[in-house]
Amino acid sequence: MTRLVALLAAVLVAHAGQYGLFLYSWIILGGATFAGELTGTVIAAWAVTMAAGLGCRAVTSHLQSALAVIAGARLRRRLLRGALGLDPAAVRREGTGHLLGRVLETESLEDLATGGALRGLAAAVELVLAAVLLTTALGPAVPVLLTGWLVAAAVATARYTRRRMAWTTARLALGNDLAEKIAGHRTRAVQQDPEHRHDGERAALDAYTSLAASMDRGLTVLTVLIPRGWALTGTALLAASVAAGAAAPARAAGALAVMFTYGAMAHLSTGLAGLADARCAWAQLGPLLPVTTNEPPADAAVPETVTIKANGVGFHYPGRAHAALPPIDLRIDAGDRLVLEGPSGSGKSTLAALLAGTLEPTTGRLHLTSTTPGTVLAVPQADHNHLLLGPLAMNVLLGRAWPPEPADLRSAEEVCRAIGLGDLLDRMPAGMAQIIGETGWRLSEGERSLVFLARALLQGAPVLILDETFGALDPHTLDTALNAALDRTSTLVVVRH
């Protein structure tokens, strides 16, 4: 953080230096011209000051880039940790499309790091210089007028921020709706009446378009009307000072002050617009960023024996009348092989998620002798699990190593063949390198569940929970897969109907 603050301070100093030198160079030239003393020495001094200003500008750009890289990397690192720590139930409730939209807001926050805040701060420095120039050239009343203009800019910023917030919410809702429709497109194509497939889309689009137009108007007022309005007012003030018979040097100084203030005002407006964008992005991203910065120890050793004890552990989904899992007591010791059976909806998957730590019990206590993430690995039911579009090898090595070492690839193929994927591997032209997934080689339900099993076995977790993993397999494949799983795990819990 200290490095960031130091960089920010350096950028501001370099910026102030750049503008100070720029102004000073023109004051030297203008003063000498009006005094009739425009000598070679004056021109050389002007050129040297301008060159120093350009040097300052180069330094400012370099520091700004360094600041953007560091701030962007920190933001993404925190975002990744925040995303990994998200409560899966909350993600399901909110919708992945919505969440994706929120994460894409990172771009706006990074833009702020590179542009908005710095432009705004630099403009503040420029405005102080502008106020000094205006007072000197056109009298003390003009900075009061400038203050009025700044108040107008603040009001325009607040209006633009409100409109952008509303637009962002509508955009995310629209994006989420689209993502859900794309994900379920095959079901919709087969089961939804084509007449009503696009119901409500036109109205949602119209509402979004009208919010976008309103936001654009707000942006135009802030970034176009405010600075250009000042340019017109400044020109009127200059005209008045000329009419009042101001001397040529005072007229020139006044023109320079008005032009410089216009530049500062334009920078301020774009800076404020950037800040407003970042404020809206932060409203979406803030909740995803973890408050603490403690990283889990990377090399924490997994204990050899793991015991799980559940005392009165139960779970109640918010808003539901009944508990998904009534309080239970349970003990699992290293080396246990358990089958968890029960009727549909009795809470087996909920218990699996609780044991794996993806849900937190709403009643009771769960004790685990290890605090290492990944000690207990639960393979969710196939319809809650995913194949990524990519090589089979990548899909089974997810969570272990990618890009893989040759030894990882050998283990991956060995596990795939051991659990009953050998025939599939021989049929696919590229074997382990075959692209699978939605638009790749389509797998049957049973083959999908075997890929999920291979993925879990290859991670070598001390405790493995398989939720309905064997439900779609024929008896022979089930036998092969179960024996392979028993050979490769120390503690195994199998959930089945």
Ligand SMILES: Nc1ncnc2c1ncn2[C@@H]1O[C@H](COP(=O)(O)OP(=O)(O)OP(=O)(O)O)[C@@H](O)[C@H]1O
């Ligand atoms: N995200 C959720 N929000 C609200 N209720 C839920 C949620 N997930 C599950 N439930 C409810 O919790 C109860 C237990 O669900 P769970 O999936 O744990 O049962 P299960 O025994 O695994 O069922 P099955 O054998 O059909 O897979 C069910 O009544 C279910 O409707």
